[in-house]
Amino acid sequence: MEAMKGSRKTNTAKSTILALGKAFPPQIVMQDLLVQWFFKNTNCDDPQLREKLTRLCKTTTVKTRYVVMTEEILNKYPELTVEGLPKLKQRLEICNSAVTQMAIEASQNCLQKWGRPYSDITHLVYVSSSEARFPGGDLYLAKGLGLRPDVRRVSIFFSGCSGGGAGLRVAKDIAENNPGSRILLATSETTMLGFRPPSVDRAYDLVGAALFGDGAGAIIIGSNPIQEVEKPLFELHIAMQHSLPGTEKIVDGRLTEEGISFTLDRQLPQIIEDNIEEFCNKLMQEVGFNQEEYNKLFWAVHPGGPAILNRLEKRLNLEGDKLCASRRALADFGNASSNTIVYVLEYLLEENEKMKREGKRNPDEWGLILAFGPGVTFEGILTRAVIS
Incomplete structure (x- = not known):
């Protein structure tokens, strides 16, 4: 391919x-x-x-x-x-x-x-x-x-x-x-x-x-990274945002005199599961991947909670280690909102280095960065790991 x-x-x-x-x-x-x-x-x-x-x-x-x-x-x-x-x-x-x-x-x-x-x-x-x-x-x-x-x-x-x-x-x-x-x-x-x-x-x-x-x-x-000065880690190829109509109240936060009033509807994991394939497929098709090739990618998924990770893993039929970086970030830092994707990417780099040292297999070249927020809004980037 x-x-x-x-x-x-x-x-x-x-x-x-x-x-x-x-x-x-x-x-x-x-x-x-x-x-x-x-x-x-x-x-x-x-x-x-x-x-x-x-x-x-x-x-x-x-x-x-x-x-x-x-x-x-x-x-x-x-x-x-x-x-x-x-x-x-x-x-x-x-x-x-x-x-x-x-x-x-x-x-x-x-x-x-x-x-x-x-x-x-x-x-x-x-x-x-x-x-x-x-x-x-x-x-x-x-x-x-x-x-x-x-x-x-x-x-x-x-x-x-x-x-x-x-x-x-x-x-x-x-x-x-x-x-x-x-x-x-x-x-x-x-x-x-x-x-x-x-x-x-x-x-x-x-x-x-x-x-x-x-x-x-x-x-x-x-x-255009400067050779010998900068170290490229991930290339960002295609970025997409998609908001799901009628889901404005699923993730809801309001500033009040007492602080912020925040709710997450129980439907959120199911909503993400129902829409994740179409969103990922749009990103993947830009470089010729199809929906049968999810396990040829690495996955940097914002860990909103274990239910979201579990449902995404099941719907896409991902192998057991594909969401390892997301699960590690959730365990070590909790859901730290917008920050957490940074922690997931750092853990992916650690895993790539470990694979190279142990020589078990080459790290995946292409991957997806995914996050979900109010709207319900999907953010996704088709990404390529640059291995030095």
């Missing part, structure tokens, strides 16, 4: 991921201890809610997560654990500062791996669903990194879990339409906007408590 022929030399016309980075807040929560930590710090002793959260913590497959929330924050803002009090102002004081700091640290980690001067960054794409202010976090990130005053900034707010894919799509377009450009894509998220005490009237909030985590990610994207 034409798509599989030839060497893996870089296609200089295509935008390419040149470096990846990540950062987290200092507080790590072990899933086994989450129930005790959560109920203690929210002054709740409801045995039924405790039992439900205990059960959810097991089904999410999450093992560890990083969170901005600390006992020091709760001591400073005790109203965060009181039902019905207006506290959006307090939450934003915490969130705006936290997401900026995490974005700076993730970007510094990424830029260090890239190895070129910060002044070579021409564009900044900033993604977050965890802040509300203007100027936005893009300007504070640029200032914190010391980027040039003429760096061109684009912000993507409140795209939820599809934000990382949307950011890659936008950065791809910028790179391929601005010769010589180098784009820093930064994502940063915290669950602080939605942190609430458990309530029988909002039993669904416990799903978020058991699943979501905080952190930041960063990616450098550009075309």
Whole structure:
């Protein structure tokens, strides 16, 4: 097949991921201890809610997560654990500062791996669903990194879990339409906007408590990588976005005086399963793959939760290791919204290096980056791994 022929030399016309980075807040929560930590710090002793959260913590497959929330924050803002009090102002004081700091640290980690001067960054794409202010976090990130005053900034707010894919799509377009450009894509998220005490009237909030985590990610994207200076990792070939009509309420979030009110409909995994084949096939056919060749690809799927991964795996009849990077990211970091696709890509690189060392088989050349968010919106990129 034409798509599989030839060497893996870089296609200089295509935008390419040149470096990846990540950062987290200092507080790590072990899933086994989450129930005790959560109920203690929210002054709740409801045995039924405790039992439900205990059960959810097991089904999410999450093992560890990083969170901005600390006992020091709760001591400073005790109203965060009181039902019905207006506290959006307090939450934003915490969130705006936290997401900026995490974005700076993730970007510094990424830029260090890239190895070129910060002044070579021409564009900044900033993604977050965890802040509300203007100027936005893009300007504070640029200032914190010391980027040039003429760096061109684009912000993507409140795209939820599809934000990382949307950011890659936008950065791809910028790179391929601005010769010589180098784009820093930064994502940063915290669950602080939605942190609430458990309530029988909002039993669904416990799903978020058991699943979501905080952190930041960063990616450098550009075309025509400079030999001996930059290391190409993944080429970004075809990017698509598709929103499913009539699904606006399936993933729903609203800012209120108490923070963000967020719900995920139980239909979401089924909706994704019902529509995933058509979406993937449109991306794959661009290089001659058909639906019988899913297992010839690598899969970088945003791990919205185990049910989504399980249904996608079953519908596409994927081999058992195809979603390994996604499952690892979910276990180690939880669903960290837009950031998580960065963690999945890093784990894919680790797996590729392991395959090369062990000589078991060559890593897959072509793959798909997928994320799902409010809308319901699908983000997808047909991607080619560049093996040096």
